[in-house]
Amino acid sequence: MIWYDVEKYKGDYKLNQRLFFLDNIRVFLTILLVIFHTSIAYGAAGSWILEDVDKSDVNATVALLTIFTAVCQSFFMGLFFFISSYFFPTSYEKKGAFRFLSGRLVRLGIPLLTYYFVIGPMTVWFAKFRDQQTLVQFYKDNVWSFRWTFFGPTWFLEASIYFTLLYVLFRFVIRDRFKMRSMLFPNGKTLVVVAIVLGLIAFVVRLIYPTGTGPLELQLGYFPSYILLFIAGIIAQKQRWLEQIPEKLQRIWKWVAIGMIPVLPLGLILTGGLEGDVHFEGGFNIQALFYAMWEPFICLGIIISMLSFFIRRFNKTNVLSKWLSENAYTVYLIHPPIIVGWTLAFHGIDLPAIIKWIIVSALSIAVCFIGASVIRMLPYARRVL
Template sequence: MKSIAHAAPAVDVQAAPKLHKRNVALDRARTFLTLVVLLHHAVIPYTHFGHTDPTSWIGFDCVVLATDSFFMAMFFFLSGLFVWPGLGHKPWLIFLRDRLLRLGLPFVICAVTVIPIAYYAIALRETPELTFSEFWRKTMIFGPWPSGPIWFVYVLMTFDLTASLLYRVSSRLLEPINRLSIKGFDHPWKFWLFLVVVSATVYVPLLVRYGPYYWFEFGPFSVQASRVLLYAAYFFVGAGIGAANFESGLLSAHGRLTERRWFWTGITVIPYGLMWVMIYIKREIIGNPNPLPGWYLSIYGTFFVLFSASILFAILAYFLQSKSSGPTLLDRMQGDAYGMFLVHYPIVLWLQYWLFDFDLPAIAKAAIVFFGTVALSWAATAMLRKLPGAKYVL
């Protein structure tokens, strides 16, 4: 349960450094993923496994299994794409200042405001007489102090700071990944295989060691134990692709990846279906033991990394080949996407709280929560960005 509740996320990936021409395809992919985050959080109470609302629908379990299995890794991948050239064109201290302003400041503000407001809705359901001031004081002083989806922000800042140190050691550290990206222009399957092998190497052992639900936590600083190195791998693989030769590498709009978009879409179905097979085995054959046996976690983790890498390629292929002219809804939302991620969580939880006692189908409740969250978080971000200096952060 905890891995899902924390799993969201989006993103300081909305803006590439000014030294690069904007990549419309990647902008649209980032904004699309932000909407996926909002959808993920909107439907969780209406799943059979979560079922914190009186109603549920099995289709939402299918949605959550898919989203939780790829979107955070993909956010880190996209976040890493322009880090290396940014480090090459900015003084080190300026880069650090920008990261602290863009990531550190929002994390601190959200940790003491947005997140307590969000989780108060859950606490109020359990203790109706609890006041917000009592809840806030208990959270700040005694804990637990959950970070909700903003864990992504501080982890991304940690990766950025790590990248800045590695760049100072050698600006050529990621050249092997970049060379493989160039080969990926004609043979994307080679890069896919590389990503799968790296992902399995860093993810499966930690999954077996810690299981799928354990989080490293210290106050509002938390990260899922089994996935922390997986996220780091996706971030630095993205950084390697973006280090040089971007337009002649894997993510070129004219590369082989875009020509095989339906192939990659089809490939995702296989590991996704196999994950459901493993879930059936866990629940119906081995009796859902706790802890899960290592052999089970190893097999499930392998299917997980296969799905994550495949759907990454499928989504990127779709947006890279998209020929939509003129501003789309994703283009209009792009500038506000990061802010929407930061402010959406209390909106989604309070809409779910409000709808709890209504006698409505799960699909209707989820639709109200999703579209309401999109509209309200977008409006709130647009207003916040009008504050002096806010656009430097949001």
């Protein structure tokens, strides 16, 4: 589970003090997720429940927010999967297959069903259909009929359930027959090869499933990196990779990530982006190949840099960071209706889209964490959240 209890694992992990940096990364990623979805509401490429700008009018705000979301998309959900799987081996070996699986299904399944049948549909209805039909009719036409799906951001929980089942099956099949040999943290050449192969696989997958598409709201065009990082999290825990990241490698890949950020917009401009010829989401074209190859370098560079930075600087906790960490999972679940609510509140107000984005992001983050704290006071809520 990506939202784990630090105290629960003390004694299971050699670097007790370093557990806090994973909590702090998780909080950062959750806040970034709220800002990410608000960015789409105010001009960034992508789909969101309620959008407040005309994206056909390409301007500086649209371009800036699209670059921002492209960079975020390259790494942040993959890093969630990495953190999610990091404690799999320890938890599985401590609890056994049945308790491990049942615990995961409860912590993932109940929030998933709550979002799918309550939070998601009600948010979509209020954002788009409240003036057209009653909530009861909306449920009858679209929810209970399963005409539409309402996974929303809980596609991550859906995917995590599938990954958990596969992990348990793998452990059951191999039992004690497989012994992982010692593996050092990948060197620079290995990381370059991994990035290239990952980009080529993503390009091929996107020939069938362009970004933003896939069954049951699983955007399969991004899954090559998700799968890799999920597996990397398991290996990293067993091999203690987070203790081994070389400083030189950290510095190099930090500059790789920084240097690669402007490459995407430049590449799109050179291939006709300013004339509206934009089709990097997938298909057999140069933009799709360019985007697929760009993503892994950004992804690996930012993740290596972020892990190293948080280990050095945020290896601690305090009252505020502990409170944020405890409420982060609930924030993940409730942020869509809160973003939609603030977007509607500012609709029609004559402010530049970039200013609305900043204001709505800040207000949404604040209300999300306060609301999450209140929700977790409900009976039995903390058993799941």
